[in-house]
Amino acid sequence: MSSPNAESTAFRSALEVIRAVEPRVADAIGAELADQRESLKLIASENYASPATLLAMGNWFSDKYAEGTVGRRFYAGCQNVDTVEALAAEHARELFGASHAYVQPHSGIDANLVAFWAILADRVESPALKRAQVRQVNDLTEEDWFALRRELGDQRMLGMSLDAGGHLTHGFRPNISGKMFDQRSYGTDPATGLIDYDRVAEAAREFRPLILVAGYSAYPRKVNFRIMREIADSVGATFMVDMAHFAGLVAGKVFTGDFDPVPHAHIVTTTTHKSLRGPRGGMVLCGPELADQVDRGCPMVLGGPLPHVMAAKAVALAEARRPDFADYAQRIVDNAQALAEGLLGRGAKLVTGGTDNHLVLIDVSGYGLTGRQAEQALLDSGIVTNRNAVPQDPNGAWYTSGIRIGTPALTTRGLGAAEMDATAELIHTVLSQTTAGSNADGTPSKAKYVLDPALADKVSRQATDLLSTHPLYPSVTLT
Ligand SMILES: *Cc1c(COP(=O)(O)O)cnc(C)c1O
Numbered sequence: 431m432s433s434p435n436a437e438s439t440a441f442r443s444a445l446e447v448i449r450a451v452e453p454r455v456a457d458a459i460g461a462e463l464a465d466q467r468e469s470l471k472l473i474a475s476e477n478y479a480s481p482a483t484l485l486a487m488g489n490w491f492s493d494k495y496a497e498g499t500v501g502r503r504f505y506a507g508c509q510n511v512d513t514v515e516a517l518a519a520e521h522a523r524e525l526f527g528a529s530h531a532y533v534q535p536h537s538g539i540d541a542n543l544v545a546f547w548a549i550l551a552d553r554v555e556s557p558a559l560k561r562a563q564v565r566q567v568n569d570l571t572e573e574d575w576f577a578l579r580r581e582l583g584d585q586r587m588l589g590m591s592l593d594a595g596g597h598l599t600h601g602f603r604p605n606i607s608g609k610m611f612d613q614r615s616y617g618t619d620p621a622t623g624l625i626d627y628d629r630v631a632e633a634a635r636e637f638r639p640l641i642l643v644a645g646y647s648a649y650p651r652k653v654n655f656r657i658m659r660e661i662a663d664s665v666g667a668t669f670m671v672d673m674a675h676f677a678g679l680v681a682g683k684v685f686t687g688d689f690d691p692v693p694h695a696h697i698v699t700t701t702t703h704k705s706l707r708g709p710r711g712g713m714v715l716c717g718p719e720l721a722d723q724v725d726r727g728c729p730m731v732l733g734g735p736l737p738h739v740m741a742a743k744a745v746a747l748a749e750a751r752r753p754d755f756a757d758y759a760q761r762i763v764d765n766a767q768a769l770a771e772g773l774l775g776r777g778a779k780l781v782t783g784g785t786d787n788h789l790v791l792i793d794v795s796g797y798g799l800t801g802r803q804a805e806q807a808l809l810d811s812g813i814v815t816n817r818n819a820v821p822q823d824p825n826g827a828w829y830t831s832g833i834r835i836g837t838p839a840l841t842t843r844g845l846g847a848a849e850m851d852a853t854a855e856l857i858h859t860v861l862s863q864t865t866a867g868s869n870a871d872g873t874p875s876k877a878k879y880v881l882d883p884a885l886a887d888k889v890s891r892q893a894t895d896l897l898s899t900h901p902l903y904p905s906v907t908l909t
Contacts, residue, residue: 437481437905444488445908460908467902470853470893472815474789474836475647475675477707478843478902483746487709491738499725514741521747525681526692528715532724533743534735538674538701541712542599543731545699546607548716548723549641549668556581582610588639588667590625591615592827593819595649595791597672614639618821623782624651631661638665644691645672645699648818648834650766650785652685655694662696671695674712676787678705678838681750682759685787696720705762705788705838708746711739758841762788765837768847772854778861781820781832789836793820797861801830803879807864808833810881812890813856829876844900852896856889 449456466478496511497504500519503512515533522531535541551559558577587607589600594617598605601613614637619626634642642662644653655671662669671691677700679685680692691698698715702708714724728735749755763786770784779796794804801817808815818834825831835857837850845853863885867878 432482437903438907440481440485441906442908463903463906463908468812468894468897470813470856470897471839472813472835472837472853473839474816474834475701475704477678477704477838479703479707479709479742479746480749481903481906483707483709483742483749486742486745487738489738489741491741492736494737496735496737497728511735511737511740514737514744515735518740518744518747521744521751522713522715525747525751526698526715528692528698529718530716530721530724532714532716532721532727533711533740534728534732535699535712535714536732536736536739537710538672538699538712539599539605540727540732541674541699541701541714542607542672544714544724544727545670545697545716546610546641547731548714548720548726549670549697550582550585551723551726552720553640553668554581554585585611585641586637586639587611587613587641587643588630588634588637589613589615589643590646590649591617593823594618594625594821595646596643597645597647597674600643600645600672611641618649618782620822623821625649625653627654627657627661630658631664634661634665634667639667641670642667643670643672644695645670645674647675648789648791648832650770650780650782650787650789650791652689652786653691654688655691656688659694668696669694671698672700673698674701675704675789677701678707678750678755678762679759679787681706682756682762684756684759684763697724702743702746705759706746706750707758707838707842708750709739709742711736711743713743761846762837762841764847765841765845765850766790768850769835769837769854772851773858776854776858778854778858788838789834791818791820792833792835792857792861793831794833794861795820795824795831797864798866799861799864799879800825800866800876801832802828802877803864803866804833804861806877807860807879807881807886808857810883810886810890811856811860812886812893813853813860825876843897843902845896849896849900852892856892856896860886860889 445456495505496508500512500516518533519531558574587601590596601611602608616630644658702711766785770790779793781791805817817830818832819830820832864881867875869875
């Protein structure tokens, strides 16, 4: 551990240097820390990276171009970038037990694009695609492009439906994957809210996808990746797992055996900034069969690598290999379960009736609210969450009927079961005291709501009190 004093000095000095050029940026950075310290952050996809991870990003690695891979760069002078990229990849391989790790993707979406392209390039017999591999993409003739689109446009992807908790990048329209693939999705059992593997197998048999995708942003349960792999094998599909949300639980060995995606999937993608608690970024893990295609990520679908972020990935992955990370991962799940129990005990309705990962999905129709109304009422009360569709959501993807909450961030702050129960009390108080509003013409509104501002203030103060016992970045003082 570095001394707390060193951490304070580092951030203070950095701000002093920035302030001399553009003080408003320095002020905004300081204000962001203050805001993060004061908000009860229950956004399931966010976390707080360590000072070492944050500091590894602010340096001259940012100036370096490093297209290519370790030892095979299109630019000279990449020896130090090679060092950090190789280190990040080594930590990733060791941490997850993967034979290959590609640490260049800039985000989770980019990691998925790398994986999709690698699978297409590996699996699809396309003369146009072969030409695209051997020549510069911008050398392709117009005819090649049309052929490529035709050949690739026939390919199929089977992923989890959005309202069951799947992600946009698994073949849905707002993402390019929805244009690249003919997509069909599997949902969850309406009675239990759980994945019904027999139904997934049936959909796979009927649809015969090239890629079967597992992984989610809003499913509060474990997924059995062994069964999913068997389904993929039964139809000759490539099995891809997007563990963006739960990579920290895999790293911390909370998800093992059938629930660890790495031994079962052909290819695994992830973000590095969610439960894994690293810098903003993405990563791809795979076996030797796909490694060469994955390594073509840049320049095939990615812009130049971000060496400063790869340095931070190496730091964060080194942290995740330490025994205390396993402890952290277990506490994330313990806290989510405590939060779920606290909510259930007060009468809240939860999708699947609970959780075995880091997130809880409240069905706020039980409170007579839409997700949008609930999200805003909670925000007024100092509780940061996000609205999310529930399975077969009657209010659609914009207003929704759900609130997604997660514990990775609060667990990093050190909050435990008692604070989770107190948090459940605050959430329940706000939601049970909020009523749906109406439009000017008297019809019910899906956005407007009524909440006594005095109550919102009171809850806000209680939330701040709850946090004051567990300061964020206690080692860092900026003044
Ligand atoms: C968050 C998420 C992504 C996208 O990650 P970005 O870094 O925001 O691009 C992809 N897949 C899943 C399942 C996610 O939860």
